[in-house]
Amino acid sequence: TRRACVIGWPVEHSRSPVIHRYWLNEYGIDGAYEKEAVKPANLGRFLEELSGHGYVGANVTLPHKEAALGAAGAADAAALAIGAANTLWLDEKGALHASNTDAYGFVTNLDAEAPQWNEGVGLAMVLGAGGAARAILYGLLAAGVPRILLANRTKAKAEALARVFGPQIEVIDWDERAAKLSACGLLINSTSLGMTGQPPLDIDISALPGSAIVADIVYAPLLTPLLVEAAKRGNAVVDGLGMLLHQAVPGFERWFGVRPHVTPALRAHVVATL
Template sequence: MSKAPRACVIGWPVEHSRSPAIHGYWLRQYGIDGAYEKEAVPPEDFAAFVSDLSAHGYVGANVTLPHKEAALRAAASADAAAEAIGAANTLWLDANGALQASNTDAYGFMTNLYAGAPRWRETCDVAMVLGAGGAARAVLYGLIEAGVSRILLTNRTVAKAETLAREFGAPVEVLPWESKESALSACGLLVNTTSLGMTGQPPLDIMVEALPQSAVVTDIVYVPLETALLAAARRRGLAAIDGLGMLLHQAVPGFERWFGLRPEVTPDLRAHVVATLGGG
């Protein structure tokens, strides 16, 4: 007696999540008899909830704020990305019912980067990453795995950047926030992982004029899709990649785990999710 697989996204709050729009689209697109739902779970209940996912009727789950670090702690085992990043965003039950964890944010970021600028590595010996939160950890992991030889990490709170630099080691170097523009001329890639420039947040104050003409600029913010940073990069004729692709691509491995089919990120999926963004 096999039942249609069900997965969910767990957060607190969870209403803002776009994951149901992504996975629901794929379930319909591929004619899969399954479901993807939202579960609002407070932090004090999270460990108990995921320790008994099957009792709630789920084969796996996405995990969003504030539960990503707790998700890693709750898992019986985790992949290399989750261990290095220190957080998990994808959970599933293995054949023995043990909880497994992955972090697909680095995969999503890198896949989006290669999709938007397939030859970015050819002109990128030095990258600059703005921010030192959870997203920065995923980006650092992805860039190091891709072989970037020098990564300049800068954050408004320098101690947070220094902590990441110690954890990730070479090639990460900490750069004072006020010195970031002076180092842009050496950078083949600029990544914003902060919330600056997001709808409702202060603007990101950085001048991209010093970047080389071959540089790529990417922003993990996707509300708005066209941030001031990306608009400035496009005015200079630079390759500019928005953050929505990272969100779409990070969803692929989880869907394959839960529903047995590897889905595609297509223009139609992107348009479907953009329609859900509204005013942010």
């Protein structure tokens, strides 16, 4: 039995076991996927003993994504550029490899849900400047988006990201976010606003072109107030669940040897747990 896990602190809320166990069952694989609650102080030792704990690899969630990259002996280009890892695996020699599949998950989901997006969104706007924003910026630039407006309540964090990713990122004031929408073909919320228990994202989207796509990384609720508003005025909307499902694909393939599919049945299975 090949075993993988998700490591977090806390980890109880993670939906990764639901996704990976669905696929293990779907493809008839002799594998298991567990949750591991590991305190930050113990992460290094846990990863050193990953194989001893019986695992061939792991997903890593908050607050461990940066430390997991540091603990790995090798990392892919995405993990290095994003400065964080969400997927780990052990090679035949026992060396720990780190990958970041969040950018892949975000872009692959956009491709699936709004395939017109990459035929020229032109200008994109990303709201937020945390770890999720960093992965999304990397993914959008890798996919060829020429220019991205970046707005964050704490402007210094947006400016730090612009220094990482270069002149294609233009930082704007948080208060300018609504006014600058008129030139945007893609609007992405990467903040936690709109999540159950949080205030909604406060943005007037009346200037956004009708052809623009609106994406949210929040998936509980599936349709955030932002997406409800966008759908009401006819914009294509992309929810955050698809990113979560797609980011899981490369890890599952790595650990269990089968490239799994993101299907409507998987989506429905996970939605039932939200």
